[in-house]
Amino acid sequence: xxxxxxxxxxxxxxxxxxxxxxxxxxxxxxxxxxxxxxxxxxxxxxxxxxxxxxxxxxxxxxxxxxxxxxxxxxxxxxxxxxxxxxxxxxxxxxxxxxxxxxxxxxxxxxxxxxxxxxxxxxxxxxxxxxxxxxxxxxxxxxxxxxxxxxxxxxxxxxxxxxxxxxxxxxxxxxxxxxxxxxxxxxxxxxxxxxxxxxxxxxxxxxxxxxxxxxxxxxxxxxxxxxxxxxxxxxxxxxxxxxxxxxxxxxxxxxxxxxxxxxxxxxxxxxxxxxxxxxxxxxxxxxxxxxxxxxxxxxxxxxxxxxxxxxxxxxxxxxxxxxxxxxxxxxxxxxxxxxxxxxxxxxxxxxxxxxxxxxxxxxxxxxxxxxxxxxxxxxxxxxxxxxxxxxxxxxxxxxxxxxxxxxx
Amino acid sequence: xxxxxxxxxxxxxxxxxxxxxxxxxxxxxxxxxxxxxxxxxxxxxxxxxxxxxxxxxxxxxxxxxxxxxxxxxxxxxxxxxxxxxxxxxxxxxxxxxxxxxxxxxxxxxxxxxxxxxxxxxxxxxxxxxxxxxxxxxxxxxxxxxxxxxxxxxxxxxxxxxxxxxxxxxxxxxxxxxxxxxxxxxxxxxxxxxxxxxxxxxxxxxxxxxxxxxxxxxxxxxxxxxxxxxxxxxxxxxxxxxxxxxxxxxxxxxxxxxxxxxxxxxxxxxxxxxxxxxxxxxxxxxxxxxxxxxxxxxxxxxxxxxxxxxxxxxxxxxxxxxxxxxxxxxxxxxxxxxxxxxxxxxxxxxxxxxxxxxxxxxxxxxxxxxxxxxxxxxxxxxxxxxxxxxxxxxxxxxxxxxxxxxxxxxx
Numbered sequence: 001x002x003x004x005x006x007x008x009x010x011x012x013x014x015x016x017x018x019x020x021x022x023x024x025x026x027x028x029x030x031x032x033x034x035x036x037x038x039x040x041x042x043x044x045x046x047x048x049x050x051x052x053x054x055x056x057x058x059x060x061x062x063x064x065x066x067x068x069x070x071x072x073x074x075x076x077x078x079x080x081x082x083x084x085x086x087x088x089x090x091x092x093x094x095x096x097x098x099x100x101x102x103x104x105x106x107x108x109x110x111x112x113x114x115x116x117x118x119x120x121x122x123x124x125x126x127x128x129x130x131x132x133x134x135x136x137x138x139x140x141x142x143x144x145x146x147x148x149x150x151x152x153x154x155x156x157x158x159x160x161x162x163x164x165x166x167x168x169x170x171x172x173x174x175x176x177x178x179x180x181x182x183x184x185x186x187x188x189x190x191x192x193x194x195x196x197x198x199x200x201x202x203x204x205x206x207x208x209x210x211x212x213x214x215x216x217x218x219x220x221x222x223x224x225x226x227x228x229x230x231x232x233x234x235x236x237x238x239x240x241x242x243x244x245x246x247x248x249x250x251x252x253x254x255x256x257x258x259x260x261x262x263x264x265x266x267x268x269x270x271x272x273x274x275x276x277x278x279x280x281x282x283x284x285x286x287x288x289x290x291x292x293x294x295x296x297x298x299x300x301x302x303x304x305x306x307x308x309x310x311x312x313x314x315x316x317x318x319x320x321x322x323x324x325x326x327x328x329x330x331x332x333x334x335x336x337x338x339x340x341x342x343x344x345x346x347x348x349x350x351x352x353x354x355x356x357x358x359x360x361x362x363x364x365x366x367x368x369x370x371x372x373x374x375x376x377x378x379x380x381x382x383x384x385x386x387x388x389x390x391x392x393x394x395x396x397x398x399x400x401x402x403x404x405x406x407x
Numbered sequence: 408x409x410x411x412x413x414x415x416x417x418x419x420x421x422x423x424x425x426x427x428x429x430x431x432x433x434x435x436x437x438x439x440x441x442x443x444x445x446x447x448x449x450x451x452x453x454x455x456x457x458x459x460x461x462x463x464x465x466x467x468x469x470x471x472x473x474x475x476x477x478x479x480x481x482x483x484x485x486x487x488x489x490x491x492x493x494x495x496x497x498x499x500x501x502x503x504x505x506x507x508x509x510x511x512x513x514x515x516x517x518x519x520x521x522x523x524x525x526x527x528x529x530x531x532x533x534x535x536x537x538x539x540x541x542x543x544x545x546x547x548x549x550x551x552x553x554x555x556x557x558x559x560x561x562x563x564x565x566x567x568x569x570x571x572x573x574x575x576x577x578x579x580x581x582x583x584x585x586x587x588x589x590x591x592x593x594x595x596x597x598x599x600x601x602x603x604x605x606x607x608x609x610x611x612x613x614x615x616x617x618x619x620x621x622x623x624x625x626x627x628x629x630x631x632x633x634x635x636x637x638x639x640x641x642x643x644x645x646x647x648x649x650x651x652x653x654x655x656x657x658x659x660x661x662x663x664x665x666x667x668x669x670x671x672x673x674x675x676x677x678x679x680x681x682x683x684x685x686x687x688x689x690x691x692x693x694x695x696x697x698x699x700x701x702x703x704x705x706x707x708x709x710x711x712x713x714x715x716x717x718x719x720x721x722x723x724x725x726x727x728x729x730x731x732x733x734x735x736x737x738x739x740x741x742x743x744x745x746x747x748x749x750x751x752x753x754x755x756x757x758x759x760x761x762x763x764x765x766x767x768x769x770x771x772x773x774x775x776x777x778x779x780x781x782x783x784x785x786x787x788x789x790x791x792x793x794x795x796x797x798x799x800x801x802x803x804x805x806x807x808x809x810x811x812x813x814x815x816x817x
Contacts, residue, residue, distance in 0.1 A: 069621045069624055069625065070620035070621050070624050070636075071620070071624050071634070071636045072636070073635060073636040073637050073638065074637075082624065083624050083625075083628045155646070155647060155650040155651075155652055156650055160650075160651030161651065162651075175650060175651055175652055176610060176652065262608070263608065263609075264598075264609065264610065264654050265608045265609070265610065265635065274652070275637070352639075352640075353643070354639075354643075355612075355637050355638060355639035355643055355644060355647060357636075357638065361638070361639075364615070365615070365620055365638070368615070368618075368620075369618060369620075369621060
């Protein structure tokens, strides 16, 4: 390389004679200028090339403000009709669908992770081996395969709507989904459902605050005196009594909406669609396996003295786990588990394979109709990034709290 | 200041060399940007075009993304495909290989289907050998027009819809439509659904296409009904529909037919006669090659005319030996009585080209019966002959019952 490179200019060649005998090329100032200049030139050229080749003169987001003219399925709590709404609204419907999957999958995969991770360390041979089997199966097969498989199992395994399984007119199972009763706001004292629910929630919050305050003071007294004060029982009792009184005085803020079938369609109630279920379960099982390994690793990273000390002071197995082991292991876990949560967010785009209208698919429909692929992908990337950043922020907050507490 | 060490000098030299290479690359890139300008124009056109409908609705969106820009905008004649084909001795026919009924490659590697028959007919007409066809896989919708523009195929016969924007913006000219279809609906026979007006609150599996979703949404808005969509890729939504996830599957009617016909329980399903979009499927040739387009056009018309006047694969030889009237003689390129052979004005092919095409594949009706048969109803559809002629038709409203069919503007 150096043999082919241009020879450095000789000290006498051109330019003002260097004052201290150092050739211009080797002066620090010149060198810095040259480097900066080259950087600016090359970067500029690259940007210009991209701008020109991609025809970014057309770049703009105006197309998102036009009527969508398509429908989006798998909506929950919303029934937004794309025929009358704008594309951006329908995109947000897709974002909401993605968020639901991510939220539920994160919760469930954490639960699975803790249960399986602890089970892997169980002294019960069967439990430990079953947990290991689960981890090895779901950690070593592609997520796409799992999601599609779960969806296929729902489609083929569940009965068709004409042969729906009716559980006491209460819930229905078919491959159109699981329909269950669902609370809806009911008319309250003043006949306005939203207000009524609001009053209820406000009252419950107030009672909850009182209960938590009492719990805190009892905990403090327990710490000072060493006498058991049953703080949790007190708090729960106060809350339960408060809620009961509110119910007796005001009545229920919600009524239970039971599903029924008309023709081939579920009406009322709440329907968990197979697409949502397949994606969520797939993500849960896959991520749960990784979480289990993180939980197991974090527990095993604790000095064995902790377990021995817990045994020595006579804690039960459950107490040992919840009071000694898990709180300490949590500090190890959170950074790794945060990564898994971010993966859940990104992997939710596999909705594409199971007919679930997540943000990526809705964006695809918009792009099909409107073109503007670059802008659409820009929006998609920014959306996923924002969700990830929010997850990171929440997890960093939790991490800060957990590590602050002294052991 | 210290002089840099030898090692430092080498590093500097290497950096300089790399910098020079980068600049050189950028300059070369800038110099070749003439091509990019053309591509940029093409991209611009494609974006406008993608705002419109595209399709057969079943296909994916980006097909024009990579389609080559128009090679010449001057309108000069370019290329002479018919000469090229005759010199080569084979016809390179771009076909779909994944859609039963229209273009499908089976386990043994045989390519069959409705579109394939037209490849054979054209080969028979131009090369005097119906088997002198090389079937090039044009299953990928996104590259099909590029294959044609690049000259990798001589003709594209692949369930391709004629649209105004394709015709005007891409390097493709369309010949006579061989099959008329549109976005339709498939249902189970026992569902009790006979038209979209029976689909109130139905669960509908929507095959992702460029405007499939919009067509169905528009239609249901027009008829004032609600439905519940489940959308996705072609094979995924079809699978979900056949498992009973949806009451209705919507896509191109021809696509629906090919999804259903390959199933063992095909008899349990039906395709509604109702069509909510226009998809005329036609062979495509390159722009500015009118001799070639003429031949393709008149082979298709010849096969349809043969059905109209009763010339079949079985009787074509007898008809040619003893033509019953002057038109049959003209069509088959044989003398009537003591007269001369009429060439129909074609100087690039001999007079018997239609005769050979009919002998190879039969007339249009025979092709339809052989390749599609009952899978897609033909009677009383646009794919049937224009009979009764408008003058004989009954029960027609004002301006109805004719054969005027505008190609879709999109």
